[in-house]
Amino acid sequence: MLKKLLLFLVISASVARAYDPTSVPNNRVGVHILDPDEISQAAKLVNSSGGDWGYVTIPMRSNDRDRDKWLRFFQNTRKLHVIPIIRLATFPDGGTWVEPNAADLIDFANFLSDMPWPTTNRYVILFNEPNHSNEWGGFIDPRAYATFILDAKNIFKSRSADFFLLSAGLDMSAPNSATSMNVLRFYSQMTFWQPLWQTFVDGFAVHVYPDSRAGIISYRKEPVGHKPVFITEVGWVGQPDLYPSALKQIWTENNIVAVTPFLLQAGAGEYAKFSLIGSPAYSGLMALPKITGSPLLADIVISPDITPTYSPPLTRSANRRFDVRGGGIGGDISKWVEIINNWFNHTGQLTLGSVTINVEIADTESKRQRGLSNRTSLPENTGMLFIFPKPGRPNFWMKDMNFPLDFIWISGGQVVQLSTNIPATQPPVTLTPDQPIDQVLEVNAGFIDKYGIKVGNEVRRR
Template sequence: MTNYTIKNKIFQHYRVKLTTILITFFFLFILPSHSNNVFAIYDPLIVLNNKFGIHIIDESDLDDAKNLVNENGDWGYVTLVIQKEDRNTVKWQKVFDKLREDHLIPIVRIATRPQGSNWEKPNPDEIDGWVSFLNSLNWVIENRYVIIGNEPNHAKEWGGEIDPVSYANYLKVFSQKLKSRSNDFFILEGALDASAKNTKGTMDEQEFLTKMVTSVPDVFENVDGWASHSYPNPDFSSPPTDEGRESLKTYQWELDLLKTLSIKKDFPIFITETGWSQKNLTEDKIGEYYQYAFSNVWSDPRIVAVTPFILNYIDDPFKDFSWKKQDGSFYKFYDIVKNFPKVKGSPTQIDKAQILIGIIPHDEIADKFFPFTLAVVNQGQAIWDTRKINITGNGIEAVPIKASAPETVTPGHIALFAGIGKVQNFAKYINNFLSIENNKKIISNKYYFNILNPEVSPSPLNQFINNIIWVLTTHLKN
């Protein structure tokens, strides 16, 4: 009888019984949806990165966003806003899972709530609640991009006040608390309005930043990237060839300003708002501008993401910025950007598995072959293709997987793997183990088991242990 025939007979003999046993275990575990292990942020510019993105206001726009930023590429960005009264973990986990499936990287801007004509001033006492909420989510990739605030040099964005000192303290405390919970949080400051003047309702960005740094010198200690609203002003209508403050290169002016304030960090750039208004420009002209900008301006290697404002806003006050028309179709510049050559991004995801239980007959082997079935939970961020998962281990030869179900496993869900292993060397008791391997990397715990040599009589103690295992296994089988 060939080894292949032996392995198939063993596999067929145990497949139904072992799978039935394992299904029982599904109801014996309360599985975490994700792991809260601390890792650390990575530099998004050292991996393949698709910097194309878009700003959205509603998760119903995700399909259109995916079609825009991932055509001819993969893993583009979306900037989205979460208001404090919308901190529903179940809702936002579903959104994040959708982003994961669509290969979209979220940049999350936190917000308070509208209060008359202003946005409510953030309350430092609510920071802990924000941190707990943000940490409760299983994020799409290892870097958890969070923007703290929005244009705080506008009074309407800070409860009707202009208070750079208050914002600096808020940013410092918020960033510290996020980092204390997880080093995966990649923190961006609230982008400022570089075109704002010193008026009753606004403050010049240079003065605002200077007061922030003077009052709180280490305000940017835990900030990892620079968020910029690099709009082509005045009137959101200037050509992309302009430079300096109030241009597409506003971010460069801001970085230069930071150096004069003794901020020595070399921040990667996130242009979370930009774009042209159709109030003064045709859609054809805007299309030309986007073509030039992505080719000659946003090609800057320091830029991680460009998310123009805004994909779908067909009413006032932002209808002139919308990429989508009232009839549901898109302006021409949508297709221009959609068809633009892009990079197939490869962001870092946490890939982690936990072998919950294994059914491995410890003393029923044939010609050193033994069957196994494993129940494994996906505790990471990546979606598994189980056809590409390998089983490896110690004390056995390479293990071919005979079956797995289902073929695709999202985080928080369980997969079953069944196959045949071969013992390399017998002893009275060998501490063998199996592990899960994905993309040539071990991602799971070691699941230990023992294989007895039927030709070697175990010690009385080991025989007693074996009998207990046999009784328990038989009870479960029945």
């Protein structure tokens, strides 16, 4: 869990972690949309005929993380009882989608951590069809994608263990060519380079168009094992009324969590032939008897005043491809994750009395909420400095911390209060300063005694 400021975030004493969605009553019917404003129409479809808590798959681009728009979307999913599946995406540059990198993962993880998800599970698809070069910066690289999944796990799970990560749906009809790779070969090479890559994800997104080699059962050819499967793209040209029979007679495996046909509506353009609205399939899906889903609901309440901070998407020139084949810019992407994470975190130095330490700066609501959550340790003689826009008496708690801390409470450039050896226990300890403060320094337990920190010590930030 995350250690959070109680002033802005309310969480029940017992917070569930990502759970198996097939372990509760589950309405598998969903739909794929392209615009957050389509959520009301989607809800009418997926929750029709006795259904509740159906699914919606929607892409989120790295250059379209408008906070107000997406905040409304997530609030509406709770209001309308729809479970969102967010498919991460970059943006097109010519005929090719820009290749994502670890910096994109950090941006998405920070942004999505600040959203009011309706359910405990936060479903995220790790981009789209990397076995096509035009979906991945002009390259086909199973090794890079396998390592990318590992980086995604480390980055997202460090923000919240509630993130339920899904591998990208692949194009099951892709041949081996200069611009694409057969699915079985792509998975085989992923496994060669990262034998445990399947353990890095919580489930699989799959695409099962009828023109693929195995048709709408092509997911059975994928290495999904017993993990949850999300059919996030399926569709017929003209969308005939085939979904009821497929849902009842073909997609019957117990580990199939959701089926989100592509596409609710596309307007004009290349996807118009897949639009459900106005097709026989729409009426068939509306009339299909559904069940009342009962997902575990998130009980997070976020203040509308919270404004998350995240880095803007990299430009095309800066979005350099990591050389995962060795040489060049430096080996596997994972080697760069920590460097990029540190780069995106605001850091500095702080002098207390006679000792100077390196500190991470938490000067936005999202950073203060995240704090030192889910870290296994804090390097010796370092800390995290929480900076507040105005003096106050904020509440801190030790929920889901993995090591004890000392708290140094600061006001007007001086230490005004000390809290030593605060344990990482359950139920979590809650702390509030005795007087208004404008900064708080968290350090490893024992730091105050080791360096003789006293009330009245001067504090200077470099």
